[in-house]
Amino acid sequence: MATSPAKIISEAKLQEIMANDDLALAGRAQLISLHAIKNRLGEKWASLKDRMFPVFENCFERRFGNREKIYKKSEVEYIVIFSGQLAATKSSRDMVEMCRTVLEEVGRKFTGEYMPDQEEVRTVFGYEDGVFAFTPEDREKLKQKPEQEEDKSRLDLFISGETFDIVYRPLWNVKHQTITTYTVHARSTAADGSMRYDYNVLKDKTSLEAKIGLDWILLEDAALTMQGLYDNKFRTIYTIPVSYETVFSKERLKGFTGQCQKIPEELRKYVIFNLTLCPAGIPQSKLQMIVVWLKPYCNSIQIDLTTLPRDLQKYKIPGLSYMKYDLPRVLKDTKKTWMDLAEFSIKCRKLDLKTVIGNVNTVDHAMLAREIGANFISGDIIGDYCDIPEHMQRRSWQEVVERTG
Numbered sequence: 001m002a003t004s005p006a007k008i009i010s011e012a013k014l015q016e017i018m019a020n021d022d023l024a025l026a027g028r029a030q031l032i033s034l035h036a037i038k039n040r041l042g043e044k045w046a047s048l049k050d051r052m053f054p055v056f057e058n059c060f061e062r063r064f065g066n067r068e069k070i071y072k073k074s075e076v077e078y079i080v081i082f083s084g085q086l087a088a089t090k091s092s093r094d095m096v097e098m099c100r101t102v103l104e105e106v107g108r109k110f111t112g113e114y115m116p117d118q119e120e121v122r123t124v125f126g127y128e129d130g131v132f133a134f135t136p137e138d139r140e141k142l143k144q145k146p147e148q149e150e151d152k153s154r155l156d157l158f159i160s161g162e163t164f165d166i167v168y169r170p171l172w173n174v175k176h177q178t179i180t181t182y183t184v185h186a187r188s189t190a191a192d193g194s195m196r197y198d199y200n201v202l203k204d205k206t207s208l209e210a211k212i213g214l215d216w217i218l219l220e221d222a223a224l225t226m227q228g229l230y231d232n233k234f235r236t237i238y239t240i241p242v243s244y245e246t247v248f249s250k251e252r253l254k255g256f257t258g259q260c261q262k263i264p265e266e267l268r269k270y271v272i273f274n275l276t277l278c279p280a281g282i283p284q285s286k287l288q289m290i291v292v293w294l295k296p297y298c299n300s301i302q303i304d305l306t307t308l309p310r311d312l313q314k315y316k317i318p319g320l321s322y323m324k325y326d327l328p329r330v331l332k333d334t335k336k337t338w339m340d341l342a343e344f345s346i347k348c349r350k351l352d353l354k355t356v357i358g359n360v361n362t363v364d365h366a367m368l369a370r371e372i373g374a375n376f377i378s379g380d381i382i383g384d385y386c387d388i389p390e391h392m393q394r395r396s397w398q399e400v401v402e403r404t405g
Helices: 011-018 035-064 092-111 136-142 208-231 250-260 265-270 284-297 334-350 363-371 397-402
Strands: 029-033 069-074 077-081 121-124 126-128 131-133 163-173 178-189 195-197 237-243 271-276 300-305 322-326 354-358
Touching (some): 011 069, 011 126, 029 092, 035 077, 035 092, 092 121, 121 131, 126 136, 131 136, 163 208, 208 250, 208 265, 250 284, 265 271, 271 284, 271 322, 284 300, 322 334, 334 363
Parallel strands (some): 178 237
Antiparallel strands (some): 029 121, 069 077, 126 131, 163 178
């Protein structure tokens, strides 16, 4: 029999590993239990377990190699730590299924027909004093909660006398010709009827506290809207903005993800976080940190680009899924803009990154966006801001064109 690759992991070592926020909050740790197999074997367990452990461990190593680490916590429990490279392309649910496949194979070998249940493989988000946390919320309860910034009064954030509200704007899925997604926006309306959007609604647009306060408000209000519509059988995806400055450091991420806990777990698969106001040249490691922290609370993460980058690997490797670019209101060189966008779209497709083009306001621009292979389009031609998102709905290309007819 080959040497077992698993090492015994101490309580101290496990606690040290799970204290790593980048690892734990990415769902990279999995707890695999052999309790059910032990119970099924009954009296045979004592004679078979010494044969089973090496089979289980070597089956794992054969499937995943040495990059993914496996530790033995007890006679019936293993801890698997998946690499950051794998976590960048797989969700925690994917990693659970990978472990279940190994457990199923070993279970069949020793007990016959075998199908693991949900309790036999679980994602571990934290570990403290012998207690596992199986959700990000449980992890926060195990740890001493950091002091979070107090919610900013809306009166402190916005211009006196203006009306503030949250509005939504539809995105069109080009391939499926369907409105699937609504982006979340802030809007303020002055006495003369003029309107401002997003961070332009703030009384002090240079204030970090104001940006963080607005991000928190948008998240909380969007979560309430999502819950109400979900309860009434409305299904749609929400793209919620978060400023780069709001999640720049671990301390700020702790504050924002504390607010993310207000998103009901069953609705997180309908959330895309849109990372906005990003400076040029963000380090890949910084993006990785942000993705790791936000990933448990959303389906995927989008970055709002102000220029078209040449190197897209730095966005793919950390785990971003969507690349959004808004067309300038005035195109100085229309031909060059669309040639650059075509090249950008090709690069994105090669890396399986989705492209989102905003400010598409004319039929000509919609045709060009579709021609270069954009995955999603938003702008006047798709739909204006609305107070409440609608259910996912099919909208053909002909209907899109006719909107401006």
